[in-house]
């Protein structure tokens with residue numbers, strides 16, 4: 001086996017500082033095509049990719065996200081769950097497909113499809129020498145993103161991705177992941193709390209050491225702390241409402 005893909009994946013880290021150089025149209029096309037080769041649930045291809053190089057649109061999206069790299073990058077993608085084309089088929093078909101768009105299953109299918117496409121793009125981009133970061137921050141204001149991108153009913157903006165050539169002083173590094181034994185369960189789920197707690201404690205120390213070494217001891221936050229802070233912040237609680245408004249998850 002060539003170790004190329006394995007090493008590429010293991011070296012991933014999010015890049016948040018890019019050179020101003022735009023990504024060529026030829027590379028964008030290749031990236032999208034690589035994305036499209038991902039598997040897709042029941043061949044539904046329930047996604048679209050919005051490619052953005054218009055500085056004004058980037059600026060408007062940055063206002064939603066609050067993150068400078070939404071503007072300062074080589075290119076910006078927004079990944080959209082998309083049943084619009086399926087709804088056109090529905091209008092002309094003798095079958096009633098409505099339930100499929102409106103079901104929780106439809107939401108899962110579209111989200112998974114778009115995510116697989118995005119990760120193919122991420123890996124291909126990193127292989128081309130670009131860096132990338134996902135942007136869930138676009139969901140800070142879904143209604144505004146729908147407006148900016150002129151999204152019709154039966155579509156939903158899931159997340160963005162900023163890409164580009166990493167800036168010379170971009171000094172990100174691969175963040176330690178949970179240990180293999182913690183995420184991998186042989187045959188059946190291991191819900192034993194004692195061993196889970198033990199593994200968490202060790203991982204908390206690993207993450208704390210990682211942050212400490214990268215900030216000369218200034219940041220020593222554990223993973224559990226980070227998770228607790230983030231998950232207690234009660235953010236984006238309007239997602240169900242926004243999905244409903246877009247024609248989703250009614251069943």
Ligand SMILES: Cc1cc2nc3c(=O)[nH]c(=O)nc-3n(C[C@H](O)[C@H](O)[C@H](O)COP(=O)(O)O)c2cc1C
Pocket residue numbers: 012013014015016067133134135136137138159173174175
């Ligand atoms: C769906 C998704 C949304 C994300 N949204 C943001 C974001 O809005 N802003 C950001 O700076 N990073 C974002 N990230 C990047 C994560 O913070 C990052 O992947 C995680 O901390 C692990 O770091 P790494 O990618 O460097 O390994 C997002 C990642 C994913 C998968």
